[in-house]
Amino acid sequence: MVERATKEVGAVLVVGGGVGGMQASLDLADAGFKVHLIERGPSIGGVMAQLDKTFPTNDCAMCTLAPRLVDVGRHPDIDIRTLAEVTDVSGAAGDFSVTIREQPRYVDIDRCTGCGICIENCPVFNMVYPVPDRLEADLEPVDQARVDDIVDRYRGEHGILMPVLQDINEEYRYLPGEILRYVARKLDVPLSQVFQVATFYNAFSLTPRGKHTVNVCTGTSCHVRGSARILESLEQHLGIGPGETTEDLQFSLETVRCLGCCALSPCVVVGEKTHARLRPDTVAALIGECA
Ligand code: FES
Known part of the structure; x- marks a missing residue:
């Protein structure tokens, strides 16, 4: 797809500044497109920036990420917009209009050095x-x-x-x-x-967390085996959504991309314990074990 685009011109929107979004931006920009890279967080890099090693090869995460960070930051055809979210998309293939909402920073972005x-x-x-x-x-x-x-x-x-x-x-x-x-x-x-x-780091929280953290894997393998329904069932059972904590501070619900045990999918980790091949109707028992 990228090779076919080398003779084309235009602008492309890439949503998500993780390692996948960065590589896609680089490939598209090298192919001749103007790329607008949108990231919801304050910086690009995604979850990989928080890792020491990557599964399954144990490669250094930063060694993979750092060259892409530099290349994306320096590429003249990549426009990075952080603290930004897509709020509306209209139009058709080849002629889309996208509305983006950027969070206020209260600093002069041209003069900010990120010192904090x-x-x-x-x-x-x-x-x-x-x-x-x-x-x-x-x-x-x-x-x-x-x-x-x-x-x-x-x-x-x-x-x-x-x-x-x-x-x-x-x-x-x-x-x-x-x-x-x-x-x-x-x-x-x-x-x-x-x-x-x-x-x-996602492991840290500035708001009180529940005694038990329920991590639902939404990675590819778990997704195709029904993790969305597991998550829905947990949301109903606990009365909270991802990123939230029950009022009694017993449970916090989180989603995670691949726990590294895809053969057991769909899986959920509660505390330190991994629960494999779950079904929506087994979620109640899972929560009951912790209560
Ligand atoms: S996708 Fe869920 S464990 Fe890998």
Whole structure:
């Protein structure tokens, strides 16, 4: 398809700035098309940017991703729009009109270097997480002791921010804003850096999460074997959608692209346990096991 397009001109819209979207953009731009790459998140790279290794070859994820990131960023015929979503598509093949909604950034995009220091002065952020008078002022003594204990586990080690956040996330089931502020001061790292890490990885949450996380695989293999109906059944049973948590903080529902056990599809992971070859009518029993 790409070879046939080499003599054509026009513009193409690629939706999704993951590794697939980036490669598609590069192929199309090299074939002569003007590409508009739309990404809902604040940056391109997708889930692969969060991985260390990739299944099944154990290749370094960043080694695969980084060259494409650079090529897409530098390509003169690729226009990247992040924090953007498609809201409407009309027209027919060869003559589409697409409406895109871009989220406000409140920064001058031409001058922004992505340093993140603006977060310290963001009025919205400071309204949500007010600056305390003293280091301990916004933490209960019990919380302060818990965080101090976690930090002490890694004291003296290099790059302890990540393991500290992982432990806090595990202990509280999310990353409370006042604790992140305390961690920033305690470790003497910029708050912007703490929030960059805290908001980059899907494993971290800034809102309270359920005791049990239900991950429904929506990868190709699970999809063709009915994962959509499994997800629908779970949504009905729990009364929440993907990315949400039940009011009693017992369950959080998530979707994931391929759990690496396609032979068992459709599958769902609850906590650490994988449940294979599920059917919509077995979902109730699955939830009942955890209750
Ligand atoms: S697609 Fe679901 S485990 Fe691979």
